């Protein structure tokens with residue numbers, strides 16, 4: 001099994017709702033909370049939370 005390097009910053013706001021990966025290079029990916037899954041659209045709440053997290057992360061840098 002290959003190990004993916006996870007992003008240090010908050011995931012893409014439109015990334016997978018389960019793992020945050022971009023749709024373009026998602027494929028099938030395993031996470032504990034979901035199991036093996038294909039890219040799935042994040043909820044509006046998730047998008048907003050990620051956007052806020054990104055904004056906060058940018059401030060710290």
Ligand SMILES: [Zn+2]
Pocket residue numbers: 016017018019020021026029037038039040
């Ligand atoms: Zn995913």
